[in-house]
Amino acid sequence: MTGRELSQRIQRYMAELDGLGERKIIFNFDATFDKRNSKSASGLVVRGLMGAILASKIVLHNNVSSPFAAKAYAGLQAITLGISMGILSVAIMGDSRTVIKKCQTTKPDKSVIGAIIRDIQSKKSHFQEINFQFIHRSENVYAHKLAQEALEKGEDLHLMRVVSDHNRSAPEGRWLRNPD
Template sequence: FDATFDIRNSRSASVLVVRDQNGVIKASKSILHSNVSSPFVAEACACLEATKLGIEMGLGSVTIMGDSKTVINKCQTTVRDKSIIGAIIKDI
């Protein structure tokens, strides 16, 4: 997953790519989000959308990859996240 953020209009876009174990692209998707407050929130939204896409495709096991180390680390902990993206992390 990846995200871009438009600070002037408080919008972001998420880009998702699904690959199989051989690296072959199986699906891709882009999503526009409104009322996004920061690049941090934009990346968390992209991660959530990647998770939802895996579920929609009926995948039993997925590896989610993105360039936001903070979001990925927050997803891997069991400690409740109280940051601005805490609710999104909980949904993931």
């Protein structure tokens, strides 16, 4: 490979990376809830255009009042992760129809999860395009497994790398702690 070919390949790769923030990225979120200890865990999975997993994240929450609050916190974590990744166009998908509907509306929410929904609404302006979509639980298995495993183990995890297709169904190969 000549120097010119190498230079062109690097330029194409950099242009592809620059354009990443302009493509719609899919964020799946789910949560599990421990009523006895008032704790929950949010599981987030970030997918690219071809369905490849770009990142995953698990967040533990304390003093959570209900399963609806747990799902709302997971939605908020998805928004926050999108902002931190610099994504401009995003689809936020979850299996809680109630939380998705509340995120889609611009009306003030006076329910128990109203404060969390207001936080989500206030962060929408960070994106050029944001859509909230309900998906069936069967389409959200990986995010659910991440949250469930985190609540059982009691640890937060954050992964920012591509995971091969055969690993999508099993949450393996993650870092043991948060990156510095």
